Amino acid sequence: MGQADTLIAIEKTEVGYHEGFSNGHHNNHQKFSPAVPGLEWSQNQSWCQTFQSWAFQQAGVKSLAPVTASCPAAVNWYKSHGRFSYYPAIGAMVFFGHSGGEHVGLVYRYDADFAYTIEGNTNANGSSEGNGVYLKKRARRDSFLYGYGLPHFTEGIVTADPGLKNKPGYTYMAVASSRESVAPPMAEAEEALPWVSSQQLAWAASRPTAEEQAAGNGGGSAADDVALVQDALENVMGVAPADPHSVFEAETQELFERFRMEKLGHPEADGHGVPSTQELAELGRQSELFSVRAGSSPAAEQPWVSLNQVVWASTHSAQEEREQPGGDASPKADVALVQDGLRRVMHTDVTDERGIFETATQGLYDEFRRTVLHFSGSDAVGAPGEQSLTELGQRAGLFRVHAGFPAGGTTDGAGVEAMGQIHPTQVTFHRCTSEGTLEDWIAQASTVAGVRASNFWVKGFRTAVARESSGNPNACNLWDSNARTPPGFSKVKDFGDGYRLHEPIVRLNGALTHFQCSRGIVQCIPQTFAQRHAPGTSVNIYDPVACIAAAMRYVRSRYGVAVDGSDLAKKVQQFDPNRPPHGY
Template structure:
């Protein structure tokens, strides 16, 4: 793939991303500023240019654009290099407002009248409060559009500038697109949009506010889907419902009924009901804000897939998988459904034998997590997890997900339940004064986590502890991609040792730090520590027994590690002294 298409694909994959939301408003808190070295300071500020800097960095073409949060700086950067034009180009940065200093996007297509762009920190309705990444259609002759910066791609750049005809590095085309055909382009746009569940929206429409709010804003709740529905109604109908954002109540229902009667031509008599699947599909199409999951058919009609069956298959050889029984007793039927789901959402065949989870299935599953779910780092690789597998089932409508059905009588973490789980906001960050040895902590953690004490656990955790924290129970990572405060959380007073990424360590002494920093002797984030918290252990993430016990329960649940840890090193590379470090 060319540099141009790689850059555009990366930006399109972010379409549908939304910044943080608090106190009834979007708040400019997003993932791009912390991920661009030198632009960390720009968090909570306008981020349209920061998004472009991030995308160029992700595409491996960082030198083709300035690393800046300022549109004006970017305009001047291109002008100083003689690569600024008043005609569009594929992969060009397009600048808006006075002298180009107010807003920026990236061109992925243009014709005689319009430039089609990908823009961060904008919205669907044209107001000044940007909230996410969108596909936009911009009139080329609009006075708000200032001009274009032309990156010096290796393959050259396609432009509508007649003054650049026959010049090396430029190809003149009056009309151009970044894709080979309209069909492929439409498919790319469709896949870039976020998904809503008809089941979630039907539930929200039929339940009172108190129940919706009690459901919260986490994965699997209605909040994000309702917010997209309200944004779509605002764009299509020209007016926003008066209900709180993410809550489906009377005014959202009334505006949806207006959409039915005024836009879809339905009579008022049959308009007073919860949203239907086809109505949602049409609203998503007209607003260009979301897709509707095919999984919105009644869940009772969908077969079950066992998470543990799929995890077992992903960590065993083809010969072992083929030796397992078929039907409900073995993993083959479950793996076949997963492969069918991957084929549907990724639009490509799976090269592995049907029902056998090997390299090709794993690679395609990882690609699904990266491009469709926007997972990154260790979250985007390895054995399937509950969240990604559930999402695959919902998007395709092919299956539901449950735990259970251990394969071949093995113990693969199926007995890890919610016992001991706490709310992430209950986690504390008090400094731990070391007592005992690492071996003592691992032994105590084994008892708390309900695993069989063994040399496998000791050897594995001794390896991981050195790699994760250098043996410091109070280690707090202040610099990697986890070091952020997600929506719904606040910064916390921390009393650990802050690692800055350049070898320096600072005593925090109660300083405010990002909630999600990796912490403790095996570097858990608070959300994982809370979810896998072992009953009877401390809620202090810096307590090494509590931290190790939570990590034990985590690797058993996520990777299917046996109760005696005998396969820990094989299944989780970070715990294997014979292989190089790799996050877990």
């Protein structure tokens, strides 16, 4: 690979990178200034030229461009070296604005009418606030485009400048897509677009602003993906959402729902809720701004890692870990995937034995939480949590996370009741679209809750469900004493059906609601749902199986209901059809 192609490849790997975000705006804080000796001072300033200086340094061709953060200085440097042209070239720096002093990019191909570029500190929608690294398509004859700096590559340079046709070191091509295109050109495949993760978008669409902003931004974060979706919505719908850039709130949700109905033809009844992978893929196609993946690697069927197996391994000795049986379902298999993820994300070897979670793995995991996820205090140390483990799997593109326990494992004194327990902030509030009957859901819940399926459970839950939610899995009580946000929690974006006293039901569509509202088919509050969450079930409180299973575990624990539910109606009045309703 020649110097030009190496340079282009390095810059393309940065496509999708975004600068920092604070106080409702991008802030020019990025990774390139500190990495270029002599340009450290340029942090928090416009960085389009700094990105180019960094890329030339990374490609080992630092001497072929000026080390500067100034576009005018770079223009003058190329002019003084006799390497400036008004025609594009492969690997050329392209300058924009008055005398080329306002912006810069790098040309990776050109045709008769356009130069195709990689640019830092720009955006997808043409506004003045740059935010990241993008691929751009620039009209060659646009008055904003000033000219080109032609690096003196060892292999020479391919250019459209007819005045350089017969000069050594230059190869004239009216149209070119790479240095290799001096051979008979072949049709070039459409340039790869940056990826967005439908999982990360779903997370952002169901979290309050404070959580989204606390998660930070940078390569691979939800903020990056939200920014691309907002740019795409502006591109396709002709209007920008009023939410802060990179934050998925009510205005972005509303504009996405307009896109569903106006561009995808969905009826209004189906136009709500978290963006689906298919809808995002269509938005990316129509805007030509991104492609969509489910997790952090395109179309990958990733293996599962059990959160509780990893937690078990992190709290047991190496000897106890080694004594566990092998196979895909063992803690060792999950720990090995976590170690591989840490190597990939942190670029550091894990010195513990493969599959054994000991001091070195713990130390690197803590560093991942501090430096990548920006956790602090007690959140950045100790056994892995579901949020950080999920983030590691997505960023590494290696695995997905569920909350199951190893076969035959124990909870070490916490008892069976603690199995599956999650933190209340891990509960989600997505709209339920599951099909099935109440009897189906009760049967499935019986299995995962560890109770014996029986008509006692069916009769009891038929009664309670009718009283609690009228059979609506998406019911959210907005008026009773539970409808508040306790200290330590934040309001949440909710996609259920809001019930107010003596008022019509309202579809919430992501509206901010109090955290502690009773929700779901048997009206659990999130704290109870989290504490009694059944292992292997959804963390969505509106999932009927998960909600019923949590309620089963709750009445078993609080009221001592028998495993077959034979005394359910006797011990819990709300489940007894022969007595009046009574909260439980």
